[in-house]
Amino acid sequence: MSNLLDIENLSVRFPTRSGSFEAVRGISLSLGRERLGIVGESGSGKSMTGRAILGLIRKPGQVTADRLEMQGESLLTASPKRMRAIRGKHISMIMQDPKYSLNPVMTVGDQIIEALRTHEKVGKAEAYKRALEMLDAVAIREPERVMKLYPHEVSGGMGQRIMIAMMLIPNPEILIADEPTSALDVSVQLQVLEIMDKLVRERGMGLIFISHDLNLVAGFCDRVAVMYAGRIVEVCEAGRLHEAKHPYTLGLLNSVPDLERPRPRLEALTRDPAWREAPSVSALL
Amino acid sequence: MSLPEIQIEGLEVFFGDGTERTRVVHGIDLNVAQGESYGLVGESGSGKSTVLRALVGLVPDWAGAMSVGGEKLSRIGRSKEFYRRVQMVFQDPYASLHPRQTVDRVLSETLALHGIKDGVDARIDRLLEQVGLGGGFRFRYPHQLSGGQRQRVAIARALAPEPKVLLLDEPTSALDVSVQAEILNLLSDLRSEFGLTYLMVSHDLGVIGHMCDRVAVMQTGEIVETLEVDAMRRLQAEHPYTRHLLDSALRSSGHAGMAADAKLSAG
Numbered sequence: 283m284s285n286l287l288d289i290e291n292l293s294v295r296f297p298t299r300s301g302s303f304e305a306v307r308g309i310s311l312s313l314g315r316e317r318l319g320i321v322g323e324s325g326s327g328k329s330m331t332g333r334a335i336l337g338l339i340r341k342p343g344q345v346t347a348d349r350l351e352m353q354g355e356s357l358l359t360a361s362p363k364r365m366r367a368i369r370g371k372h373i374s375m376i377m378q379d380p381k382y383s384l385n386p387v388m389t390v391g392d393q394i395i396e397a398l399r400t401h402e403k404v405g406k407a408e409a410y411k412r413a414l415e416m417l418d419a420v421a422i423r424e425p426e427r428v429m430k431l432y433p434h435e436v437s438g439g440m441g442q443r444i445m446i447a448m449m450l451i452p453n454p455e456i457l458i459a460d461e462p463t464s465a466l467d468v469s470v471q472l473q474v475l476e477i478m479d480k481l482v483r484e485r486g487m488g489l490i491f492i493s494h495d496l497n498l499v500a501g502f503c504d505r506v507a508v509m510y511a512g513r514i515v516e517v518c519e520a521g522r523l524h525e526a527k528h529p530y531t532l533g534l535l536n537s538v539p540d541l542e543r544p545r546p547r548l549e550a551l552t553r554d555p556a557w558r559e560a561p562s563v564s565a566l567l
Numbered sequence: 568m569s570l571p572e573i574q575i576e577g578l579e580v581f582f583g584d585g586t587e588r589t590r591v592v593h594g595i596d597l598n599v600a601q602g603e604s605y606g607l608v609g610e611s612g613s614g615k616s617t618v619l620r621a622l623v624g625l626v627p628d629w630a631g632a633m634s635v636g637g638e639k640l641s642r643i644g645r646s647k648e649f650y651r652r653v654q655m656v657f658q659d660p661y662a663s664l665h666p667r668q669t670v671d672r673v674l675s676e677t678l679a680l681h682g683i684k685d686g687v688d689a690r691i692d693r694l695l696e697q698v699g700l701g702g703g704f705r706f707r708y709p710h711q712l713s714g715g716q717r718q719r720v721a722i723a724r725a726l727a728p729e730p731k732v733l734l735l736d737e738p739t740s741a742l743d744v745s746v747q748a749e750i751l752n753l754l755s756d757l758r759s760e761f762g763l764t765y766l767m768v769s770h771d772l773g774v775i776g777h778m779c780d781r782v783a784v785m786q787t788g789e790i791v792e793t794l795e796v797d798a799m800r801r802l803q804a805e806h807p808y809t810r811h812l813l814d815s816a817l818r819s820s821g822h823a824g825m826a827a828d829a830k831l832s833a834g
Binding site (some may be wrong): 323324438460467468469470472473482494495496497498500501523533534537538539541542544545547548549550 | 611743744745751763811812820
């Protein structure tokens with residue numbers, strides 16, 4: 283079976299006064315019909331990887347790769363018009379905070395319908411019906427009422443479920459979720475993730491789940507790639523995270539306070555300059 | 568037993584005026600012993616930060632009785648002694664440091680405000696030392712510091728008047744887990760070194776479990792349950808909301824969760 287995404291030697295650079303800054307330094311990964319987690323601290327390049335796939339790196343940023351293909355089609359050479367068609371229809375992205383990614387002056391219903399009608403020729407009545415069904419699928423009660431609301435009238439958890447509905451309604455093959463629950467309370471985080479997980483699995487989509495929370499990613503992914511300073515330092519099966527060997531991965535795992543296993547002191551990460559120079563581990567399938 | 572360091576009785580907080588006036592905290596009682604570390608947990612909007620803000624006088628409209636270190640607090644305005652005794656560390660180190668003032672200026676201004684004129688130079692060096700920053704950071708601006716370093720500066724600023732009580736409002740939720748570990752270790756060290764009393768607000772039960780002795784769980788402006796951290800670790804929570812929080816925390820950190828016992832208690 284062919285992969286949904288193939289990325290080889292991807293780099294993202296930003297020119298600065300003191301030379302070029304490389305946010306992503308030659309990573310390779312592929313995505314099948316699976317759930318791939320990308321984990322790392324802020325500044326490790328994980329979000330930039332997601333944005334580069336969608337062609338969302340603005341100038342003066344530069345994206346280079348030996349290969350950046352979606353089901354065999356190059357995303358590097360695609361025209362802006364073609365990229366607009368790809369975004370949403372084939373690859374969708376859920377960002378961190380629904381407060382900033384929903385249009386504040388448009389009702390929830392209109393936004394979802396617009397997302398659908400941009401990519402598919404459907405009548406208004408049909409689009410309305412499908413938007414209702416989609417809201418129902420993300421466990422929103424009274425979808426008719428919610429359709430008429432503006433984003434400031436819904437809670438954070440509901441906003442993020444609306445984002446998921448909007449991103450999934452054109453039926454994309456790939457979903458990139460960039461810290462989808464970091465802005466939410468713990469008690470609603472899991473609910474949102476479970477809904478996302480269920481829909482992704484039912485529709486046989488590929489998921490790239492970007493997060494700084496290693497444990498959370500392990501619970502919702504099949505494979506995990508750990509990024510440090512723009513490179514992948516370790517790739518492992520999510521179920522075998524406890525067998526991880528790289529000191530950075532272990533450091534991340536051990537620095538989290540654990541409710542069931544209290545320790546007098548948390549382990550602080552000591553960074554080895556050699557990690558930065560070590561070649562990137564391939565996450566190709 | 569000695570008098571509690573922080574005593575709150577029947578605290579009610581109101582937002583808005585006239586017909587819009589709404590009660591957001593519904594009469595809570597809280598005692599924090601001297602040298603204790605007390606946690607407040609709950610989701611956003613539960614009123615946990617509002618309690619801290621009422622305590623330091625940032626919320627004008629409140630009722631009830633509050634005292635810190637035996638001093639009864641008036642509705643607005645706090646004495647000079649109060650601010651020497653009680654200091655606050657805020658959630659977002661990016662927003663709580665003046666972008667155009669150097670670390671040196673931030674700290675020396677705080678010292679001047681508290682009437683400390685002797686040996687300012689040596690004090691600043693010592694403060695930076697205490698929070699694990701060398702003298703090399705003294706003349707930097709906030710944008711030249713990482714998130715963790717900024718939070719260290721914010722902690723140094725809080726320590727400057729040699730307080731007895733630190734109010735910590737989600738001190739690590741804007742930081743990476745690896746940096747969070749460093750800051751939490753620093754806070755533990757400072758507490759044992761100076762015998763500080765902490766009142767800490769967080770939505771992260773793991774962090775609260777690590778840092779605190781006792782916890783109060785807040786929901787919609789009320790304390791629904793208070794429990795010892797040991798009891799929380801043994802998952803001996805009574806209130807369904809506490810159990811729900813614990814279950815979410817456990818499952819998101821890759822544990823089995825409480826599903827099995829939750830079913831038992833439901834049936």
